Amino acid sequence: MNFKLKIWRQPDAKSKGRFETYEVTDISADTSFLEMLDILNNKLIHEGKDPVAFDHDCREGICGMCSLHINGEAHGPDTEITTCQLHMRKFHDGDTITIEPWRSAAFPVIKDLVVERSAFDKILQAGGFISVNTGGVPDGNTIPISHDDAEESMDAAACIGCGACVATCKNGSAMLFVAARVSSLAKLPQGKVETLRRANAMISKMDELGFGNCTNTRACEAECPKAISISHIARLNRKFLISRFKN
Amino acid sequence: MTKIESHIPQGPITDKWSKHKAEIKVVSPANKRKLDIIVVGTGLGGASAAATLGELGYNVKIFCISDSPRRAHSIAAQGGINAAKNYQNDNDSVFRLFYDTVKGGDYRAREANVYRLAEVSNNIIDQCVAQGVPFARDYGGLLANRSFGGAQVSRTFYARGQTGQQLLLGAYAALNRQIAKGSVKSYPRHEMLNLVMVDGKARGIIARNLVTGEIERYGAHAVVIATGGYGNVFFLSTNAMNSNGSAAWQCYKKGAMFANPCFTQIHPTCIPVHGDQQSKLTLMSESLRNDGRIWVPKKKEDVEKLRAKLKKASEIPEEDRDYYLERRYPAFGNLVPRDVASRAAKERCDAGFGVNETGLAVFLDFKTAIERLGKNVIKDRYGNLFQMYEKITDVNPYEEPMMIYPAVHYTMGGIWVDYNLMTTIPGLYAIGEANFSDHGANRLGASALMQGLADGYFVLPYTIGDYLSHEIQTPKIKTDTPEFDAAEKEVRDRIAKLFSINGKQTVDELHKKLGHIMWENVGMARSKESLEKAIVEIRKVREEFWKDVKVPGKNEEFNQELEKALRLADFLEEGELMARDGLQRNESCGGHFRIEYQTPDGEAQRDDENFAFVAIWEYQGEGKEPVMHKEPLTFEAIKVAQRNYKD
Numbered sequence: 001m002n003f004k005l006k007i008w009r010q011p012d013a014k015s016k017g018r019f020e021t022y023e024v025t026d027i028s029a030d031t032s033f034l035e036m037l038d039i040l041n042n043k044l045i046h047e048g049k050d051p052v053a054f055d056h057d058c059r060e061g062i063c064g065m066c067s068l069h070i071n072g073e074a075h076g077p078d079t080e081i082t083t084c085q086l087h088m089r090k091f092h093d094g095d096t097i098t099i100e101p102w103r104s105a106a107f108p109v110i111k112d113l114v115v116e117r118s119a120f121d122k123i124l125q126a127g128g129f130i131s132v133n134t135g136g137v138p139d140g141n142t143i144p145i146s147h148d149d150a151e152e153s154m155d156a157a158a159c160i161g162c163g164a165c166v167a168t169c170k171n172g173s174a175m176l177f178v179a180a181r182v183s184s185l186a187k188l189p190q191g192k193v194e195t196l197r198r199a200n201a202m203i204s205k206m207d208e209l210g211f212g213n214c215t216n217t218r219a220c221e222a223e224c225p226k227a228i229s230i231s232h233i234a235r236l237n238r239k240f241l242i243s244r245f246k247n
Numbered sequence: 248m249t250k251i252e253s254h255i256p257q258g259p260i261t262d263k264w265s266k267h268k269a270e271i272k273v274v275s276p277a278n279k280r281k282l283d284i285i286v287v288g289t290g291l292g293g294a295s296a297a298a299t300l301g302e303l304g305y306n307v308k309i310f311c312i313s314d315s316p317r318r319a320h321s322i323a324a325q326g327g328i329n330a331a332k333n334y335q336n337d338n339d340s341v342f343r344l345f346y347d348t349v350k351g352g353d354y355r356a357r358e359a360n361v362y363r364l365a366e367v368s369n370n371i372i373d374q375c376v377a378q379g380v381p382f383a384r385d386y387g388g389l390l391a392n393r394s395f396g397g398a399q400v401s402r403t404f405y406a407r408g409q410t411g412q413q414l415l416l417g418a419y420a421a422l423n424r425q426i427a428k429g430s431v432k433s434y435p436r437h438e439m440l441n442l443v444m445v446d447g448k449a450r451g452i453i454a455r456n457l458v459t460g461e462i463e464r465y466g467a468h469a470v471v472i473a474t475g476g477y478g479n480v481f482f483l484s485t486n487a488m489n490s491n492g493s494a495a496w497q498c499y500k501k502g503a504m505f506a507n508p509c510f511t512q513i514h515p516t517c518i519p520v521h522g523d524q525q526s527k528l529t530l531m532s533e534s535l536r537n538d539g540r541i542w543v544p545k546k547k548e549d550v551e552k553l554r555a556k557l558k559k560a561s562e563i564p565e566e567d568r569d570y571y572l573e574r575r576y577p578a579f580g581n582l583v584p585r586d587v588a589s590r591a592a593k594e595r596c597d598a599g600f601g602v603n604e605t606g607l608a609v610f611l612d613f614k615t616a617i618e619r620l621g622k623n624v625i626k627d628r629y630g631n632l633f634q635m636y637e638k639i640t641d642v643n644p645y646e647e648p649m650m651i652y653p654a655v656h657y658t659m660g661g662i663w664v665d666y667n668l669m670t671t672i673p674g675l676y677a678i679g680e681a682n683f684s685d686h687g688a689n690r691l692g693a694s695a696l697m698q699g700l701a702d703g704y705f706v707l708p709y710t711i712g713d714y715l716s717h718e719i720q721t722p723k724i725k726t727d728t729p730e731f732d733a734a735e736k737e738v739r740d741r742i743a744k745l746f747s748i749n750g751k752q753t754v755d756e757l758h759k760k761l762g763h764i765m766w767e768n769v770g771m772a773r774s775k776e777s778l779e780k781a782i783v784e785i786r787k788v789r790e791e792f793w794k795d796v797k798v799p800g801k802n803e804e805f806n807q808e809l810e811k812a813l814r815l816a817d818f819l820e821e822g823e824l825m826a827r828d829g830l831q832r833n834e835s836c837g838g839h840f841r842i843e844y845q846t847p848d849g850e851a852q853r854d855d856e857n858f859a860f861v862a863i864w865e866y867q868g869e870g871k872e873p874v875m876h877k878e879p880l881t882f883e884a885i886k887v888a889q890r891n892y893k894d
Contacts, residue, residue, distance in 0.1 A: 012804065030521045032639075038526055038755065045753045045799050045808065053805055055314065057487040059527045061635060062412055063318045078638070085638045110458055111805040118435060121315050125427040129420035130379045134299040134704045135370070137377035141334065144388025153381040154406055157413060161317055184381065191379045 001027045001088055004096040005040065007052055010109050013116075017109065019098075029089040033076060034059060034066065036088055053112040059084040061225065064160030067167070068113055069100040074164035074223040082162060082225045102167035106174070106210050117163050119209045120177060127201035128181045130191050149187045156184035158226040165220035165228075171212030176220040178202045179232035182239060196243035203240050251504070251863060251876055254665040255359045260884040264363045267666070268709055272716035279304035282715050283467040283723065285452055287439045287494050289316030291411070291696060292679025293473030294418035295703025301425030303708060305715075308465060309422070310434045310454055312489055312810075317419045320475060320487040321699060324411025325532035325632065326395060327403035328375075328696040330368040335392050339400040341365045346885060348694060351397040351584050352659070352687020353837035353853060354887050355507070357861070357880065359666060360684045367705040368697050372404055374704055378417035382406050394537050395692040397584035397892075403693045408532050408632045414696055418703070437463070438810065439494045440741075442470065442501045442675065443734045449675035450724045453734050457810065460803040462738055464731045466724030469674045469711060472498060473703070476658035476680040478511065480818045480825065481770075482762025484655035485517060485530040491814040492821050495662050495681050503670040504876070505864045506663035506683035508821065509829035512690055512838050513771050514656035515541075515588035518639055518649075519608040528654040529639060531611070532632055533692040536581045538616035538625065539649070541588070542568045543600040543609050553602050560602070560610055560648045571595055579892040586689040586838045586851070587892060589653035593771050594849065596652075603650055612648035653771060657695060659686040659838065660828070663863050663878075667710035668702060671865075674718075676711060678702035683861070688837025742802050745812050750795030754811040757796060760788050761815070761822055769826050774842045781826040789819040824864060824873065831875060834858045846889075855887055 002025045010017030024040050031039075034056050041051035057065040066083040070076035076086040091097065099113065107115040157180070165176040182199050185191030214233060221230045256267040274282065282305050286297040289311040297309040311319065331344040345365035349356055372390070376382065382404050383391040392401040406413040425431040434454070441453040443466070451466035477492030478484040499505045516531045544550050545567050552558035571591055573580045583591075592609045595601070602608050617625055622645060626633070633644050640650070662670050662677035664684055669676050679699040686694065768781035792815065800806045835844040835851035836858070844852040861878040 028522055028524055031524045032526070035524050035526045039524060042753050042755060045797055046751075048799075050799060051808060053807055057313060057318055057489050058320060058323045059488060060323060060529045061638075062323050062409065063313075063320070063487060064322075065313060065318045080634070081638050085635070087639070087641075089641065114805065117314050121317075121423065121426075121433070121435070124420065125423040129424045130377065131424065132374075132377045132421075133302045134295075134374060134421070134708070137373045140332070140372045140376040140382075141389050145384055146388050147384045147386045150381050150384040153379075154383075154409075154413075157381050157406075157416065158409065160412075161315065185379045188379050188381065190377055 001029060001091070001093045003027065003036070003091065006096060006098045007113070008100045009052070009112055012111055013108050027088050029087070031088050032059070032084060033070070033086040033088065034084050053114045055114050056084055061085045062160060064162040067102050067115065067162060067164070069102065069167065071098050074168045075225050080225060080227050082160070102163050104166050104172045106166065106172060107163060119211070120161050120163065120174070122209060123174065123178060123202050123205050124181065126205035127198040130185060131194060143189050145188060153184045153187035156180045156187070156228060156232050159228055160226060162225065164223050164225060166211065168219045168223040169212065170217065170219070171215060173214045174206050174211040175214035175233050175236065176224065176228060176230065178206055179236035180228050182236045183232035186235065186239065195239050196246065199236055199239040200243040251671065251878055252665065253357065253878055254667055255357070256666065260359065260362045263359050264366055271710065271713035274712050274716050274719065276304050278719040280306070282306065282718060283308070284469050284471065284711070285310070285465055285467040286471045286473060287452065288319065288473035288475065288681070289422070290319035290321035290473060290475055290679060291415055291418055291699030292681070292703045293471070294319070294415065294422045295700050296471055296473060296678060296707050297431050298418060298421035298425050299704055299708045300711070301428070301430035304430070307425070307431040308434060308467065309431055310437045310439055312436065312438045312457065314435055316422060316433065316435070317415060319415060320490050321415045321696070322412045323487065324696055325408045325530065326534035327393065327405035327410045327693040328371065328414060329395065329402050329691070329693040330372045330404060330697065331365055331402060332369055332372060334390060335401045337400045339402050343400065344368060344402065347398050348685070348691055349687065349885055350890055351691040352689050353851065353890060354687065354855070354859070354882065355510070355836050355880065356687030357684050358882055358884060362884065363706065364685050364698060364701050367701045370705055371697060371700045375414055375417050378420060380406060380413045380417045393534055394582060396533055396536060396582045396588065397691040405534065408534065408629060411696055414700065418700070440497065440738045440813065441734045442498050443731055444501055444672065445724070445728070445730045448673045451726060451731065453738050455738070458805055460806065462735055464726035464735060466726045468715060468718045468721060468724065469676065471676045471678060471707065472662060472681050473678050474681050476661065477818070477821050478655045478658050480761065480822045481655040481765045482758045483520065483525065483528050483766070485514060485528050488527060491817070493814050493817045495677070496817040496821055498662060498670065498672065498675060500866050501672065502866065503672045503675055504663045505660070505824065506861050507660035507828065508825045508864065509769070509832060509839050510659035510688050510837065511655060511825070512585060512657040512659060513589045513653045515585055515592055515653050516611060516651045517654035518636065519603060519605065519652040529635070530654070530656060531636060531649060531651060533585065535611060535629060535632060538628065539581065539611040539613050540570055540615055541572050541581055541609055541611055542570045543595045543602055545569045547599060550600055550602060554604055554606070560612070561614070561646065569600070576892045578894045583892045584689055584691060589771060590840060592653055608650040608652045610648040611651045613644065614648070617645065657690055659683065659688060659690055663861070667713065668707050669710070669714065674714060676707060678707055688839055741813070741816070742809065745796065745798045745809065746801065748794065748796050748798070750797050752791070752795050753797055754808055754815050757788060757792050758815050758818070761785065761819060764788065765822055769822070769829055772840050772842050773829050775830065778826045778830040782823055785819065785823045785826065792816065792819055828862055828864065831862065832858055853889070
């Protein structure tokens, strides 16, 4: 298969970026999207040009390192996958494909398609944990947790922190990311203890870092590679309101 | 050699760790505040160690090559984590977990370390539950278990097919809590490129800021290496693209000896290679072997029809299927250890029964399980894995069996450590996959997560105190010293040399050449001939690399090609040491299968009389042959026997 690629190029955070057009040929339908970019980069290096920088690591959809807006969609046209799991069979021979970095004020571009996502770490540092030290904890079976609660907690815990929700949201809100963490811990008795404090601290940090507000457009849910439901946002909002009310 | 002292405590195996803990020194809280520790790597080992050391009051700096500690490759572990809880009442115990692990490792692990691992395994589960890890639960609300290869009990705890992710998020949360408190400082997008030694002790690192290219100096009273394994020597492996062996290799070149480099795990259930545009291989969790049955056709004519796509696997009747693991190993069946399952797949494919176009694939079939349990139960257990398989291959595994083939997955070898997890360099520690100690010649499934967290939460935080108790008078390590100057210069020279070559081959092209040599000659089956050939060929590629590699751009920028080139330069040396180690080990054991040494029915033939030792390699300098030392392996608690998974 052959493709025309329109790729965002930006040397560093300070420079202005622009689209450049490239062509790749003889791509197998079984090749993954990132392998297609590897092939492009190999070609660019041979031509003495600067290869396209993009983040990636596990290439099996779990580390959350890969990103990319492909034809205007976070992680490309397929559903419930990350970019590294996208394969060229999802495109047509001869297609023009537009590739951009995540666009969000809270995720500045480092180079080309690579963005800075440390804001997510900062939100979690504000309260995305249970305050226990190593050692001195009870036996794992001391507190029974219903199968359904454990499963619901796991649904929310499946978040890979890729940032697709923020990049997709017209307000640049990180509510789905924050809600997933708060909800996952709130569903477990050991996490419940700190829920209100956690919700308040994480939302305050999110606001401070320049993320926008949630206006319930559900765009984040549609683009989330792990299909995390916005019902978690409703739960977060309840906890947040209670915490503010109590204060 | 006085340097190689394993420091295994005296006394019965059941008492060693308790006795040792009682005897080693501790550091007072007031003094902990004065001591700095560098942790390199943020996977299960690094994150759990840094968090715990921070909680204890040390000043910790943690480095990772990704944009966040949560990206570390531990995140990709799927199936589960072992512990000897005996929650299933199936007669599991610390001793049985210990025994299974030593046996699974084909009697090439250090007994005392493995026993300690089994001993602390139960604490890990408790710790993770307390952190909010959403382990699978039965309807009564208690923790659920499943079975894994090499065990006849159910002792594996899991969170769907994302156990590594959930455990890492637990450790990462504990780490975040310490970062917020200020006891740990995090350095994301930083790569360690050199170890700094002062007066024979590890005193710091040189790291490259991957965003700006700045070469930076960091001093500490102790350095912990938690950077995982070197499986990416093979180019194609299940490791993440950025996983590399460079931090460990730089320590080796500074005097930390390297143990059992030839012990590589080839995992039996990976998605087969599709073509030469492929960049990495994807693992399908071993947990699938709980319910999936592995087979190839009995008849060659069926094989040919499958390859020509004239027939579907589901159309081949039961009587024409060869469930070869169940046939060869009735007692363990599809749940034999990984090395055994991988070799059996290779044997069938070499005999001409491989089922895809390349002839390098076998079936993993859920038909029987779906009939017995229903599609929903299978979906509940493995839904995300089935989805992942379908996205990659475009085949629905609920209808047609999966196709799988072995792939490089894990390295049991690593930096040599003593019982305290200290390397042969004082003040330098290695934990998790980066060290060699617990898995012998073959790691059992669900034991990597166990080891990473055991080392990080419950072993290193105790043992490092013993060393640091002698350092309380040592002031902060200054970085404006000749030692730091020299270490930084080495890094700058190496980088400058790479840019100066300006050759014709890309890093990936050269890496693929190395990978091909490794897979063909130092892979699932090795021989004296193949290993000797590998050494010659690796040297050729190494020469090619230093004459003809093309690294674009400059150092002072975000430069992924430079990162890859630096890592490949080290892989090109590591690969040779792996071949050299395989060549000296004239026996087959675990993942190391020398075709000259096999039993009449094709099983690994160990030679306990001559090879019951850890091979420990000492670097001698550029262009010089390394020297091998031996740590004898003695087994007091276990009777050494040929591994038997048949009855």
